[in-house]
Amino acid sequence: xxxxxxxxxxxxxxxxxxxxxxxxxxxxxxxxxxxxxxxxxxxxxxxxxxxxxxxxxxxxxxxxxxxxxxxxxxxxxxxxxxxxxxxxxxxxxxxxxxxxxxxxxxxxxxxxxxxxxxxxxxxxxxxxxxxxxxxxxxxxxxxxxxxxxxxxxxxxxxxxxxxxxxxxxxxxxxxxxxxxxxxxxxxxxxxxxxxxxxxxxxxxxxxxxxxxxxxxxxxxxxxxxxxxxxxxxxxxxxxxxxxxxxxxxxxxxxxxxxxxxxxxxxxxxxxxxxxxxxxxxxxxxxxxxxxxxxxxx
Amino acid sequence: xxxxxxxxxxxxxxxxxxxxxxxxxxxxxxxxxxxxxxxxxxxxxxxxxxxxxxxxxxxxxxxxxxxxxxxxxxxxxxxxxxxxxxxxxxxxxxxxxxxxxxxxxxxxxxxxxxxxxxxxxxxxxxxxxxxxxxxxxxxxxxxxxxxxxxxxxxxxxxxxxxxxxxxxxxxxxxxxxxxxxxxxxxxxxxxxxxxxxxxxxxxxxxxxxxxxxxxxxxxxxxxxxxxxxxxxxxxxxxxxxxxxxxxxxxxxxxxxxxxxxxxxx
Amino acid sequence: xxxxxxxxxxxxxxxxxxxxxxxxxxxxxxxxxxxxxxxxxxxxxxxxxxxxxxxxxxxxxxxxxxxxxxxxxxxxxxxxxxxxxxxxxxxxxxxxxxxxxxxxxxxxxxxxxxxxxxxxxxxxxxxxxxxxxxxxxxxxxxxxxxxxxxxxxxxxxxxxxxxxxxxxxxxxxxxxxxxxxxxxxxxxxxxxxxxxxxxxxxxxxxxxxxxxxxxxxxxxxxxxxxxxxxxxxxxxxxxxxxxxxxxxxxxxxxxxxxxxxx
Numbered sequence: 001x002x003x004x005x006x007x008x009x010x011x012x013x014x015x016x017x018x019x020x021x022x023x024x025x026x027x028x029x030x031x032x033x034x035x036x037x038x039x040x041x042x043x044x045x046x047x048x049x050x051x052x053x054x055x056x057x058x059x060x061x062x063x064x065x066x067x068x069x070x071x072x073x074x075x076x077x078x079x080x081x082x083x084x085x086x087x088x089x090x091x092x093x094x095x096x097x098x099x100x101x102x103x104x105x106x107x108x109x110x111x112x113x114x115x116x117x118x119x120x121x122x123x124x125x126x127x128x129x130x131x132x133x134x135x136x137x138x139x140x141x142x143x144x145x146x147x148x149x150x151x152x153x154x155x156x157x158x159x160x161x162x163x164x165x166x167x168x169x170x171x172x173x174x175x176x177x178x179x180x181x182x183x184x185x186x187x188x189x190x191x192x193x194x195x196x197x198x199x200x201x202x203x204x205x206x207x208x209x210x211x212x213x214x215x216x217x218x219x220x221x222x223x224x225x226x227x228x229x230x231x232x233x234x235x236x237x238x239x240x241x242x243x244x245x246x247x248x249x250x251x252x253x254x255x256x257x258x259x260x261x262x263x264x265x266x267x268x269x270x271x272x273x274x275x276x277x278x279x280x281x282x283x284x285x286x287x288x289x290x291x292x293x294x295x296x297x
Numbered sequence: 298x299x300x301x302x303x304x305x306x307x308x309x310x311x312x313x314x315x316x317x318x319x320x321x322x323x324x325x326x327x328x329x330x331x332x333x334x335x336x337x338x339x340x341x342x343x344x345x346x347x348x349x350x351x352x353x354x355x356x357x358x359x360x361x362x363x364x365x366x367x368x369x370x371x372x373x374x375x376x377x378x379x380x381x382x383x384x385x386x387x388x389x390x391x392x393x394x395x396x397x398x399x400x401x402x403x404x405x406x407x408x409x410x411x412x413x414x415x416x417x418x419x420x421x422x423x424x425x426x427x428x429x430x431x432x433x434x435x436x437x438x439x440x441x442x443x444x445x446x447x448x449x450x451x452x453x454x455x456x457x458x459x460x461x462x463x464x465x466x467x468x469x470x471x472x473x474x475x476x477x478x479x480x481x482x483x484x485x486x487x488x489x490x491x492x493x494x495x496x497x498x499x500x501x502x503x504x505x506x507x508x509x510x511x512x513x514x515x516x517x518x519x520x521x522x523x524x525x526x527x528x529x530x531x532x533x534x535x536x537x538x539x540x541x542x543x544x545x546x547x548x549x550x551x552x553x554x555x556x557x558x559x560x561x562x
Numbered sequence: 563x564x565x566x567x568x569x570x571x572x573x574x575x576x577x578x579x580x581x582x583x584x585x586x587x588x589x590x591x592x593x594x595x596x597x598x599x600x601x602x603x604x605x606x607x608x609x610x611x612x613x614x615x616x617x618x619x620x621x622x623x624x625x626x627x628x629x630x631x632x633x634x635x636x637x638x639x640x641x642x643x644x645x646x647x648x649x650x651x652x653x654x655x656x657x658x659x660x661x662x663x664x665x666x667x668x669x670x671x672x673x674x675x676x677x678x679x680x681x682x683x684x685x686x687x688x689x690x691x692x693x694x695x696x697x698x699x700x701x702x703x704x705x706x707x708x709x710x711x712x713x714x715x716x717x718x719x720x721x722x723x724x725x726x727x728x729x730x731x732x733x734x735x736x737x738x739x740x741x742x743x744x745x746x747x748x749x750x751x752x753x754x755x756x757x758x759x760x761x762x763x764x765x766x767x768x769x770x771x772x773x774x775x776x777x778x779x780x781x782x783x784x785x786x787x788x789x790x791x792x793x794x795x796x797x798x799x800x801x802x803x804x805x806x807x808x809x810x811x812x813x814x815x816x817x818x819x820x821x822x823x824x
Contacts, residue, residue: 054658062663077681135578145749145802146795147757152764153779153787157601195356196386200400200451201376210403214390229669236671241764248674252765255677267674274669291390291431 079261088265096250097269104235104247105273107163111170112231116224119175123182123220124208133183144176148234152241166238166246173234174227181223185216221285228281232274247273299330299353299455299487304362306348306513321512322348325362328506328515333485337498337505339544341551345513346491347459353489354380354457367454376400379448383460385440387432393419394428396443400451418446422480438469442476449484458490462497474500475529482526495544499537500527507544509551517547603784611785612792621774625797628759628770630687635694636755643699643751644744647706652736657707664707667700672758676765690762690769697758698751705747709740745809752805756798 063081070080079087091097126133126140151172152165159165189212197211213220239248247266254262304326310317323345330336338346351357353364355374364371366378379400387396394415395402401411419428422442432440441461448456462470474497481488492498498505502521509516519540523531531537571577587605594604603611615621650657650664676693683689713736721735763772771794778786 055662058659058662061659075682077678131578134575135582138579139582142795142799145753146798147753147760149757149764150760150775150791150794153775154791156779157599157784157787190386192382192384192386193388195374196380196382197399197403199354199356199374199376199378199380200447201374201403206403211388214388232669233671237673237761240673251674252677255680258677258681260678260681263674263677267670270671270674271666271669274671278669291433 076258077260079264084261084264084268087261088268091262091265097247097266100245100247100250100266101269101273103163103245104239107166107170107239107246108231108235108273108277110163111167111234112174112228114167115171115173115175115178115227115231118171119178119223119227120182120220122175123179123223124186124212124216126179127183127186127216128208128212140176140179143172144180148173149237149241152238155238156242161242161244163243165242166235169238169242170231170234173237174231177230178220178223178227181226182216182220185219185223186212188219189215218285218289221281221289225278225281225285228277229274232270232277236270298332298367299328299489300363300365301326301328301330301349301353302363302365303327304349304352304359304364306345306352306357306360323352324512324514326513326515330487330489333487335481335488335490335501335503337490337492337502338508339492339495339498339505340508340516341510341548343513344508344510346508348513349508350457350459350489350491353455354378376404376451377453378455378457379451379453380457380459381441381444381448381461383463385432385437385444385464387440387443389432392429392431393424393435393443396432397446397450399447404451414450415446418450419443421449421483422446423476436469437465438473441465441473445477445480449480449486454487456486456488458488460491460493463493470497471529477501478527495541495548496532499523499540499544500532505540505544507547507551509554516551517544519544600782601784603788607785608788608792611783611789615786615789615793621793624770624774625793626770628763628772631690631694631762632755632759634687634691635758636698636752638691638695639698639702639751639755640748642695643702643747644706647703647744647747648710648736648740650703651707651710651740657711664700664704668704672696673761673765676762690759693762694755694758697761698755701754702747702751705743705750706740709743709747710736712743713739741813742815745805745813749802749805749809752801753798756794756801760794 067081070078088097122136126136148169152169155165155168159168193215194207194211197207202210235246236248239246240252241248243249247270251263251266251270254260254266304323305321306323308320308322310319320343322343326345326349338349340346348357352359353366353371355371355378359371371378388399391399394412397418398406398411398415401414406414416428419425422445424439424442424446427435427439432443435443444461462473465473478501490498490501499519499521505519505521506515507517507519508514521540522536523534591605594602650660672693675696679689679692683692717735717739718731721731726734760772763770764775768776771790775787775790778784778790
């Protein structure tokens with residue numbers, strides 16, 4: 001077919017995946033709104049065209065595929081999804097995994113908290129004062145792109161097998177992404193807003209706390225989300241290499257025993273932790289950026 | 298009283314920017330403004346009116362000359378020379394009340410006192426009932442009322458207004474002009490008001506300062522002989538129309554003086 | 563602050579950039595000497611060890627062994643990641659289906675899958691390359707996908723209205739527009755690949771640089787241990803710098819807030 005100025009996109013059979021995610025399509029026109037059948041039909045249309053639907057189908061489909069392949073090929077390194085779930089349930093019941101989970105999450109929390117606070121402070125200083133930015137920028141960039149995992153022996157030598165080695169690694173994993181996003185956030189604060197504050201008598205520390213930080217918060221939170229993802233990676237990598245307890249350590253234990261089922265079971269927990277932690281940051285983000293009237297001041 | 302004497306300012310291009318010449322924004326500008334006088338600054342783009350305003354505010358430094366307010370030399374911004382911004386400059390995360398009370402908050406005024414003062418001003422500018430609203434929930438005109446209230450809250454000796462109604466539509470602009478006149482009658486202050494609109498400049502001012510561009514200089518000062526309090530009706534008076542005609546003439550002669558320069562480009 | 567010659571020198575670019583390094587090295591030297599631990603070398607020892615190691619053939623042999631997996635793994639990641647990413651970006655249906663799994667891949671700590679890889683592939687170069695591939699692929703694909711998705715619709719519609727076919731659309735619009743994002747993916751993917759290379763050798767099998775690291779650690783040679791760390795970091799910086807240079811040359815219109823996709 002010839003393509004001309006009037007060819008509709010849909011006629012070409014290709015929908016460019018450009019636009020942002022569409023929200024669910026409104027239901028098909030209903031002829032008899034009171035008819036039960038019609039209502040179910042429109043609900044079905046709504047469900048089938050929603051994004052979440054595809055996610056679910058894809059997820060279930062993938063897991064199904066995993067199950068089938070595992071059962072057909074029966075390899076020691078590819079346990080079936082159902083047996084992994086069984087194993088996980090066992091581990092939960094024995095309490096083993098919960099102890100690890102708590103330990104790992106504590107490390108994660110400590111490391112991330114430290115990285116968040118220090119990261120925002122450094123990022124704000126760099127964003128506000130060009131001298132500091134010029135000075136620190138090459139190091140921030142270098143450390144952000146270098147393979148952080150290679151520093152594990154360094155932290156091991158300083159802290160030994162204690163949790164602080166892992167916490168330090170987590171800090172290094174997440175802090176630079178937070179710093180970089182904070183710098184951007186601070187630099188893009190509306191200059192006129194800061195000027196206004198000066199006019200009304202704000203001194204530098206007031207400008208920062210009352211104008212710059214609130215204005216920069218959305219982008220800072222974006223950095224936090226990315227930082228949390230990195231922090232989880234750091235937690236795992238650190239624990240695989242250093243720790244004696246914790247999710248990573250347990251997984252490594254299973255690995256050495258060639259217990260693939262165990263490894264996958266822990267993996268499920270880790271994925272869950274990662275998703276939950278990121279979701280948590282998202283929730284905080286949404287709450288903080290609903291432009292709360294900060295009347296506690 | 299504001300004393301602007303022999304003030305000059307040149308803007309230099311940023312290092313590395315090729316091809317841009319230094320711009321003389323202001324050249325030997327002299328102006329004295331009396332207490333509680335309402336002065337408007339008008340002129341073509343590039344005449345330096347905003348630069349001059351920002352200098353009085355203390356946001357832009359003076360290259361040569363001196364600006365004195367009530368005897369003290371201006372060295373930096375201060376709530377004593379409060380400003381109302383064209384783009385409103387409201388904190389989007391704070392309520393109307395908190396925005397209005399901002400200057401007082403910075404000063405350290407205790408919470409109850411500053412909220413009371415703020416509420417009073419919110420009422421005066423006609424926004425009673427909107428104390429808890431966020432700026433995003435307000436129209437342009439309402440946001441500027443917040444800006445005005447905020448400026449008045451710190452009881453400045455000078456009110457600096459940088460094209461405050463420039464971002465508003467015609468209807469709202471006209472309404473805000475009348476509002477401003479009403480508010481000014483209640484709280485008389487020294488005002489410097491920058492605008493593009495001749496009508497606005499004449500309606501509001503005691504004196505209207507016309508500036509010329511390249512370099513920025515004061516070209517004419519018209520005293521407006523309309524009695525106070527002013528109202529929309531004054532726009533059709535003979536005095537208004539004549540003053541407007543005179544100012545247009547001046548502007549046109551400025552335009553024509555510019556033309557030969559531009560032809561050569 | 564009054565501009566004296568001293569302040570002007572101190573705040574000039576090159577001097578400024580060196581200050582944190584000097585301060586850090588100084589603190590390190592003092593701190594390590596004070597703490598006097600068998601495991602923690604001071605700055606001067608580390609620097610000396612680094613110079614020494616760099617001159618040893620053994621070091622370079624190890625680097626070559628390690629980097630083979632990087633070459634193979636990252637190469638595969640690019641060859642699979644870019645096309646699949648572009649496809650996902652262009653065809654909505656594929657993207658929707660793959661989305662869940664892409665999210666999981668990006669978030670998954672690949673390191674945990676290593677034992678599974680040993681069990682299936684053994685300890686050889688193939689296994690290590692697979693690890694590198696797994697580490698790098700998600701980032702390359704996701705960024706390529708984003709690059710295509712973010713091409714402004716008007717550009718596409720405009721070219722359609724001028725009669726462009728699919729191939730032309732790709733050549734003239736989609737690929738150039740997506741190029742900056744693709745390069746970002748390559749850059750970030752390379753960083754991940756290097757991490758994979760290291761982790762594979764620390765967790766999987768001791769060859770190359772990983773083996774040296776374990777060796778020096780195990781035989782209490784702290785200076786050499788830290789020196790290996792420094793060498794790996796240096797290699798990573800050099801590789802990244804090369805990619806950035808290429809990036810600036812090939813996609814000069816890209817802007818620098820690619821950081822937010824890291």
